[in-house]
Amino acid sequence: xxxxxxxxxxxxxxxxxxxxxxxxxxxxxxxxxxxxxxxxxxxxxxxxxxxxxxxxxxxxxxxxxxxxxxxxxxxxxxxxxxxxxxxxxxxxxxxxxxxxxxxxxxxxxxxxxxxxxxxxxxxxxxxxxxxxxxxxxxxxxxxxxxxxxxxxxxxxxxxxxxxxxxxxxxxxxxxxxxxxxxxxxxxxxxxxxxxxxxxxxxxxxxxxxxxxxxxxxxxxxxxxxxxxxxxxxxxxxxxxxxxxxxxxxxxxxxxxxxxxxxxxxxxxxxxxxxxxxxxxxxxxxxxxxxxxxxxxxxxxxxxxxxxxxxxxxxxxxxxxxxxxxxxxxxxxxxxxxxxxxxxxxxxxxxxxxxxxxxxxxxxxxxxxxxxxxxxxxxxxxxxxxxx
Amino acid sequence: xxxxxxxxxxxxxxxxxxxxxxxxxxxxxxxxxxxxxxxxxxxxxxxxxxxxxxxxxxxxxxxxxxxxxxxxxxxxxxxxxxxxxxxxxxxxxxxxxxxxxx
Numbered sequence: 362x363x364x365x366x367x368x369x370x371x372x373x374x375x376x377x378x379x380x381x382x383x384x385x386x387x388x389x390x391x392x393x394x395x396x397x398x399x400x401x402x403x404x405x406x407x408x409x410x411x412x413x414x415x416x417x418x419x420x421x422x423x424x425x426x427x428x429x430x431x432x433x434x435x436x437x438x439x440x441x442x443x444x445x446x447x448x449x450x451x452x453x454x455x456x457x458x459x460x461x462x463x464x465x466x467x468x469x470x471x472x473x474x475x476x477x478x479x480x481x482x483x484x485x486x487x488x489x490x491x492x493x494x495x496x497x498x499x500x501x502x503x504x505x506x507x508x509x510x511x512x513x514x515x516x517x518x519x520x521x522x523x524x525x526x527x528x529x530x531x532x533x534x535x536x537x538x539x540x541x542x543x544x545x546x547x548x549x550x551x552x553x554x555x556x557x558x559x560x561x562x563x564x565x566x567x568x569x570x571x572x573x574x575x576x577x578x579x580x581x582x583x584x585x586x587x588x589x590x591x592x593x594x595x596x597x598x599x600x601x602x603x604x605x606x607x608x609x610x611x612x613x614x615x616x617x618x619x620x621x622x623x624x625x626x627x628x629x630x631x632x633x634x635x636x637x638x639x640x641x642x643x644x645x646x647x648x649x650x651x652x653x654x655x656x657x658x659x660x661x662x663x664x665x666x667x668x669x670x671x672x673x674x675x676x677x678x679x680x681x682x683x684x685x686x687x688x689x690x691x692x693x694x695x696x697x698x699x700x701x702x703x704x705x706x707x708x709x710x711x712x713x714x715x716x717x718x719x720x721x722x723x724x725x726x727x728x729x730x731x732x733x734x735x736x737x738x739x740x741x742x743x744x745x746x747x748x
Numbered sequence: 749x750x751x752x753x754x755x756x757x758x759x760x761x762x763x764x765x766x767x768x769x770x771x772x773x774x775x776x777x778x779x780x781x782x783x784x785x786x787x788x789x790x791x792x793x794x795x796x797x798x799x800x801x802x803x804x805x806x807x808x809x810x811x812x813x814x815x816x817x818x819x820x821x822x823x824x825x826x827x828x829x830x831x832x833x834x835x836x837x838x839x840x841x842x843x844x845x846x847x848x849x850x
Contacts, residue, residue: 397817400817404821615789616787616788616790621791676790677775678790679790679791679792680792680817681792682792684793684819690793695786698786
């Protein structure tokens, strides 16, 4: 196994039973592992609800550390759909030329700095600033705000040693409160102001709902984007032939982007709460118990994907569900895809070779499964492209 | 060269021509409302769902297995549903009419 590989820990359970129950703070979760089952459960919001107690559909559960409902992620239809109608156009802005030009400038600056250094610790000195600066574009706030986001570290809710750190979440809530105060006093063209001026169910969106939507924007795209960027760099370091191919065949970039997102599956899974007795793969699901939709396992399902554990850069048919599936599909997907597109283009343009000097894997533990999701740290040496 | 007509949910009619690429790409390039093609055409996002005019279905043929699985879970699925990212533009598709599903 090479050091940029992400092995599939789910294969045996996925093949044999299709479901694996794990504990989580005494609120067990039945992980759904096969692609078709995950898709079906994701569509069936009447049985598998997102609108449970705030924090409960997240694994590990956050019910003990927050009361704020993340919006629209912890809502079911029809209110969910009303929020998506407001938020979807905003989250499609990454398709605009001006947005992409600004993002390209940010990413190029980071790559040039890496080219000029002996080595960079990519998680904290490349991916974290990249994600934080790109977030200023998504929120449409001044670039300088990124320094604050960078200071929070790689996860906005979790400190390095405690996955459920209520104190850390409070820092984010205080920041958002302050920004909402500013937006109310002086409305601008940032996401805070836009949401505060919106209506749902023929009434104004509440401050608490805006808080929930902004928290989601910070939390959902944090470690996911950081891992996606870092894992891509590690893969290209380990596979110099892939970087050469992307350089000479720009027409495969769109497929390569989807394939890397499939292979890395930055978010392992997401929960739902059963509203009635049900079953998945003959596994009984009790009312008010939890299941999780395991995107990472589904994306390696060999009944759907040929050679599922290989990165096939030009994979033509790739029905992965790294961004979820159905009406709750990832709001930030356009932003994430645009980041990866520009990152790949700029690497092709500016970097001859990347080498891994040292690395420590970030392994998640879910019951019997140990899953590599990225790196805690990774030292990379960039060589500028010489023509 | 194939001439393909899209009818959107708002009943706008857009006719566009191409010789290569996919029908989804043709729709995106011509700003057809309702076809997003978020995933770039790898059958992952199902945002390029169209209903083929019944008399044209012989020209497009039916969906492949993976495409069928994607369509199965779409509320708007019909017996004439296709994902336009899986339709390659060719002479054979000249003159077809597609109704955008969303």
